[in-house]
Amino acid sequence: MEATSPHTDRTAKNVLGEPLETCSVDPKTGFYRDGCCHTGPQDRGLHTVCAEMTSEFLRFTKAQGNDLSTPRPALNFPGLNPGDRWCLCAARWQEALDAGLAPPVHLHATHQRALAVVDLDDLKAHALDDASTDNDA
Helix, strand or coil: CCCCCCCCCCCCEECCCCECCCCCECCECCCCCCCCCCCCCCCCCCEEEEEECCHHHHHHHHHCCCCCCCCEHHHCECCCCCCCEEEEEHHHHHHHHHCCCCCCECHHHCEHHHHHCCCHHHHHHCECCCCCCCCCC
16 A cells, blocks of 8 residues: 655645646656645645646746756756646746746646635636536536
């Protein structure tokens, strides 16, 4: 059986109120590098938005002082490329949205705590996955 990190909450919910899904294991993302956008008291940046990188967003965040595209082997950070999924700080995603450069998101892998910073309708407008939660079909 897989060991549970004390930081990993298996009951965590996504922005749709469902169990939080994995964002990326290649590259391994998340504040706790567990592949999910889990958060906790140590995560002051609220790394809760599972986003798919675009070249425009990578240029934008680098210009804001957070270079996610350059590899840093000493930190075991491979550098991100367009198409990679990564748990972004909710405030950075909002900042990119305000600049018209928000990367697309995976709602099922975006932690519900992101809603403290970003609006669900904005996330849904940039969703790559099915945003419907209606059962009246």
